[in-house]
Amino acid sequence: MVLGALGRPVPPIHAIRREVQAAGGYVEAADGTIRGLIYAGAVAWLAGQGIASRxxxxxxxxxxxxxxxxxxxxxxxxxxxxxxxxxxxxxxxxxxxxxxxxxxxxxxxxxxxxxxxxxxxxxxxxxxxxxxxxxxxxx
Incomplete structure (x- = not known):
């Protein structure tokens, strides 16, 4: 949502999820389920996109x-x-x-x-x- 709101291209949602997960924004449980968003990881991913956040x-x-x-x-x-x-x-x-x-x-x-x-x-x-x-x- 943020990318689109900023007028940026929006990749497929699962591509974003994988990138945010790699930055620590999501944790996958042993059974494969994904826990809710971890804000620090999401902020790190946003910074990598050149988007300031806190x-x-x-x-x-x-x-x-x-x-x-x-x-x-x-x-x-x-x-x-x-x-x-x-x-x-x-x-x-x-x-x-x-x-x-x-x-x-x-x-x-x-x-x-x-x-x-x-x-x-x-x-x-x-x-x-x-x-x-x-x-x-x-x-």
Whole structure:
């Protein structure tokens, strides 16, 4: 998502995953499953692409507003924000701005409908219900 948002070519997702894994961004378990993203490895891979980034911890959604691109850890149930948040974190979205009403704008490529995938908008207090308070700031 970050490469595309920066106007760069986007290689196939598994090619990116292999490169990020080689930089320490993913760890493969003995059974072949891949654990979630390890931010330090992802930041190292981004640096190798000439993209400055840093790890964010202890954030609130309002901290993301007006800060450019942020990869944010949210619960996958953010696809259905009208319902309860069963937890926080474990899923990544790309926050890229705010709208005139102050809602965060983000892309969620694994959303289950176009409305939950591209240019999704949520008020910071609603985003916070799903947000783990951590992520990666780009730039």
């Amino acid at each position: 790890i964010l911890l202890d954030q609130q959604a309002r901290d993301l507003a007006g800060q450019g691109l942020t990869i944010a850890s949210v619960h996958p149930a953010i696809r259905w924000p009208e319902g309860p948040a069963p937890g926080r974190g474990g899923h990544l979205v790309l926050v890229f701005g705010t709208d005139a009403a102050g809602r965060l704008r983000f892309h969620n490529p694994s959303g289950d409908s176009p409305a939950s995938q591209e240019d999704v908008r949520l008020a910071p207090e609603d985003f916070d219900r799903f947000f783990a308070g951590r992520g990666i700031r780009i730039g």
